[in-house]
Amino acid sequence: MGSLRPVDPGSTSPAQPGFVATSANWLINWSRKNSLWPMPLGLSCCGIELMGLLGPKFDLARFGAEAARFTPRQCDLLLVAGTLTWKMAQAARTIYDQMPDPKWVIAMGVCSSTGGMYDSYAVVQGVDSILPVDVYVPGCPPRPDAVIDAILKLQKRIERENPLGRLLGPAVAPRPEEGTGALDYQPNRGLRRTALDKHPHDPKARFPIDETPPRRTEVQP
Amino acid sequence: MTAGATAPRFAPALAGLEHRLVDSGDGMPTIEVARERLHELLARLRDRAGFGMCTLVTAVDHLPAEPRFQVTHQLLSLEHRDRVRVHCRVPGNDPWVPSCVDLWPGANWSERECWDMFGVRFAGHPDLRRLLMPEEYDHHPLRKDFPQGGIEPDRLYREWDRKRRAGWSEPR
Numbered sequence A: 001m002g003s004l005r006p007v008d009p010g011s012t013s014p015a016q017p018g019f020v021a022t023s024a025n026w027l028i029n030w031s032r033k034n035s036l037w038p039m040p041l042g043l044s045c046c047g048i049e050l051m052g053l054l055g056p057k058f059d060l061a062r063f064g065a066e067a068a069r070f071t072p073r074q075c076d077l078l079l080v081a082g083t084l085t086w087k088m089a090q091a092a093r094t095i096y097d098q099m100p101d102p103k104w105v106i107a108m109g110v111c112s113s114t115g116g117m118y119d120s121y122a123v124v125q126g127v128d129s130i131l132p133v134d135v136y137v138p139g140c141p142p143r144p145d146a147v148i149d150a151i152l153k154l155q156k157r158i159e160r161e162n163p164l165g166r167l168l169g170p171a172v173a174p175r176p177e178e179g180t181g182a183l184d185y186q187p188n189r190g191l192r193r194t195a196l197d198k199h200p201h202d203p204k205a206r207f208p209i210d211e212t213p214p215r216r217t218e219v220q221p
Numbered sequence B: 001m002t003a004g005a006t007a008p009r010f011a012p013a014l015a016g017l018e019h020r021l022v023d024s025g026d027g028m029p030t031i032e033v034a035r036e037r038l039h040e041l042l043a044r045l046r047d048r049a050g051f052g053m054c055t056l057v058t059a060v061d062h063l064p065a066e067p068r069f070q071v072t073h074q075l076l077s078l079e080h081r082d083r084v085r086v087h088c089r090v091p092g093n094d095p096w097v098p099s100c101v102d103l104w105p106g107a108n109w110s111e112r113e114c115w116d117m118f119g120v121r122f123a124g125h126p127d128l129r130r131l132l133m134p135e136e137y138d139h140h141p142l143r144k145d146f147p148q149g150g151i152e153p154d155r156l157y158r159e160w161d162r163k164r165r166a167g168w169s170e171p172r
C-alpha cells in the first residue's frame, strides 16, 4: 500500500494496486472524463444534429465536452457523425492518427456504425472497419440526447481505465490500433429479406426477391 | 411530340444534316444522331437555333442491347423558352463521343461525371479526369453490370493503409 509501482495491466499476479496508485488513477480518470475535447467529424446529415448537440439547447458543456476543436491535435474524442465513404476514409484515419493518446471514438448514427441504409460500393460499412470504436449510437440521426447518453457511457468506461499502469508499467509495444477489419459485418445479416428490402424506395416493387426485374432488351431503332 | 406532326422550331437549322426526330414520350423534342455528326449538330443548335445553355450531359446504359450506351445532351434556350434533347448511341466496346466543352464550357464537369460513372470518353475534353470516384479507381459504378456492393470497394484504402503502416516509426 502506498506504492506507485504495482499497477501492471499485463500482470497476472493477484497483487492489487496500492492506495496512492488507485487514488491517482481515480483523479486522472476523473479529470479526463470530465474534460473530453470532441473532434467533430461531421460528414453528412448527422453533422447537423451534432451542431445542435454542441449548441445552447442541448448544451454539451454540462458534461464537460463542449470544447470542440477543429484540429485533431487538441482533441481526444473523435465523433464520427455521418456517412463515411471510402474516399474520405483516408482522411478520417489520418485525423484519428493525429489525435494524441488517450483517445476515444464515438460512432454517431447508423451510417457510421454499420453503413446504415447505404449498402453501397462507396460507403464504409461501419467505421469500425478502419478505426477502433468505443461507443455506437443507433438512430438516423440519433437525437442529441442519445449522443449525450453515449458520452455518459464513455465517461463510465473512462472511469474504469488504468492510466497510471500504462504510464509506469513495463513498456508495451504500441498496439496497431485497428478496426475489426470485418468489411461485410452486418448485424441484420441473418434476417429474411423481402422484396421491399431490395427496393426500399419503390412501394410498387413487389416482385419476388430472386426474380430479376423485367428489362427492356430491344434496341431502339 | 411526334416527328410528323408539326416541324419543330429548330428544323431549319438542321437542314442538310442527317438526324432523326424520335418520340420520347414526354413531349420534349428529341433528336437522334450518329456520333460522327453529333458535334456539328450541337454547334448548329447553339448558333442557329439559340440553344445557349447545355443543362445536362449524361448517359444511359442499355445493357445487353447494342449499341450499349446512349449519351444524352439536354439543351435549353432562354430566349425561346424551350428545350431539346439529343440522343447519341455508342457501342459498348468503344464508347466515346465528341466533347462539347468548346461550345458550352459549363458542360465540363457534366462530361467528367459521365466519364466517371459510365466510362464514356469525351474526345477533345480539356481535362478528362474522374469527378467523384478516386482517380485510381478501376470501375464505372453506374454501368448496369457493376454490382451494387462494388468490386473490392476498400482496395484503394487498404493499399494506402499498408503504405502508411510501412512508413510508421514513432511508437506513441
Ligand code: SF4
Binding pocket: A044, A045, A046, A047, A081, A082, A083, A108, A109, A110, A111, A112, A116, A139, A140, A141, A142
Ligand atoms: S445515420 Fe441517418 S442522419 Fe446520420 S448520416 Fe446516416 S443517413 Fe444521415
